[in-house]
Amino acid sequence: MLIFVLIFATAGITTFALAFGDEKAVKVGVNQRTEFNKLYDTYDQLNKNYYKDIDKEKLINGAINGMLDSLDDPYSDYMTKAEASKFHESISSSFQGIGAEIQEKDGTIVVVSPIKGSPAEKVGIKPNDKILAVDGKNIRGMSANEAVLLIRGKKGTKVTLTIQRAGSHDTTQMTITRDEIPLNTVYADMLKDGIAKIQITSFSENTYNELLTALNDMDSKGMKSLIIDLRQNPGGLLDQAIKISNLFIPEGKKILQVEDKNGKREVVTAEDGKKIKVPVAVIIDKGSASASEILAAAVSESAGIPLVGEKSFGKGTVQTASDFKDGSNMKFTTAKWLTPNANWIHQKGIEPNYKVNMPKYAELPLINPDSKYKVSSLSNEVKAAEEMLKVLKYNPGKVDGYFDEDTKRAVINFQKDAKLKANGILQGNTTIQLMNKIREKIIKNDTQVNKAIELLKK
Structure with a gap:
């Protein structure tokens, strides 16, 4: 039994613990072991002899956070109760903020992608932009969860970000008015000659159903072929990526493989059900990550659907999320996922069949x-x-x-x-x-x- 969650290529964004089978995701428990004696001794000495009163809760949180930080894994993280609340917020129909998925990378907060129609997108924030400061506060060394707490805020309030574009030494300050960020994830348009274009911006609870609605709408308008646009899609829920992949992949063909630390693999294959019959092309870019890469790799390798655009982000690991009784949360990497052909795209990305750059003025x-x-x-x-x-x-x-x-x-x-x-x-x-x-x-x-x-x- 493998229990896991595939998260956005960010820390501090929506995630679910998923289980294949009837078992439920477990809560974190701690058993006393001799290897923790050094930790206990440290705590006791600080509590007894430190020159001023200490915040015991902060001390414990710091110890847990330190363990996870020592893994040098941007996708393993500890969240306090306040951070965990933000972490779970996006599973609702909307949240308030600027609408940008972020991750911590080498001590710097980096944008994975802005959400379609969000304040962040409207002011021109792009994938790989570095956020150096929030309202003048240097955030280097912060976790993505800590940065999220600073960046998010009530609708109508403003936040000033110091931004450095990838490959540039120059910085600029962007003042952004926070807004309600709806979590609609599917946007459909009928182009000329019966070509439908459907953009999937992330994989949330209702993305599969949103996509079915969009497909029915495009069918009613005479869809003859289909473009699936996964650009700047930071990922999301694994079950949604599997359901959507199933629409394009013949029954019995592989969707993905999951490999644990012992090399044991679990293979997920396409099932019978609704299938898309029209010709399809998929567009990816450097902001396409995680679950969107699962979909792109699956349809490419198991259905021969061409990929167009730029090399994707490269996030090929799987995480488990667990809650503590006090409302805090821990997530950590438990496995890696592989493409149908057993390729591990982590930190490599997926190369499109047809590499096409956007015009220079797009950058x-x-x-x-x-x-x-x-x-x-x-x-x-x-x-x-x-x-x-x-x-x-x-x-x-x-x-x-x-x-x-x-x-x-x-x-x-x-x-x-x-x-x-x-x-x-x-x-x-x-x-x-x-x-x-x-x-x-x-x-x-x-x-x-x-x-x-x-x-x-x-």
Whole structure:
């Protein structure tokens, strides 16, 4: 009997303990053993001789946290009662925050992906962005759970993140207004020529049912072929990934394998039931992780469905989650999962059959709307704005990071078209609208979707 949970490629996000069979996930129990004598002695000496009163609960929490930290595994973690409450929050229909999945990596908090339609996505936060500070507080060395407690908050309140884009030494501050983050996970659109595109943004309790509803809707609109978009999908619940994989994989074919520390493998195979009959292509990127990688690998290796896009994140381990009686929680890695062909993609990712990069302007850095740029300003954010203006056909002159008269004219022309105050200053709504226009252009010129369409038309 194997009891396990597959979590997001983040710490501190929704997770469930799952069991194959009739057994239930167990609670954590502690048996006294001689190897703990050193720990007990340390506790007793501190409690008796430390120069001031100690917080006993904090001391115990620190000891447990230290054990898990010593594993050097970003997916094994201890959560206090407050952290565990946040941990379980996302199993509800919504939560309040900025909407970004994060993980701790080498002492730094890194974005796995923003949630579709969230405040984080709207301001331009991207996978692999590093969060260095929250409201000016340095968070290096924090666990993802600790960072989540700082970043989340009530709808309408603001939080300022110091962001460093992957591959850049520059940082920028982004002030984000928290909002209600609905956990709708499936979004469907009918494209031209009967090609449906369904985006799965994560795997939560209702994702399979949401997908069935979307498929029925697309069928009613004349679906002839299908694109499954797993980009920036950080993962989620294992049972949902298995159910969805089953829609595409012939009965008896492998979906995944789970291997414990002794090398014993459990194979999960596709069952009979509803199957998708139309041609399918799947899109992945560097934000596709965990359960989304299970789906991508399964349909690729067991159903021959082509993968389009970029190499995926690479999260190939399995976790168990257990609760303590006081409401705190511990999760730790118990096994690794393998693809149908027994490939372990951990820290490697899945290579698509058709590698397609997004346009270069899709990787442009963030511009802080709170910053004010005008003639004579010089910065990398000005350079990013100039590149955006150039892509949108507002000739900013030389793209060099220096805000000159050509840049001012380009900003004024953009402001006029956007029906904003035409003062030639880059700030506030002008910055937000500029980034929104780039986002719209990225969606309109989605090279990865276009490649998937090309394959489905053959």
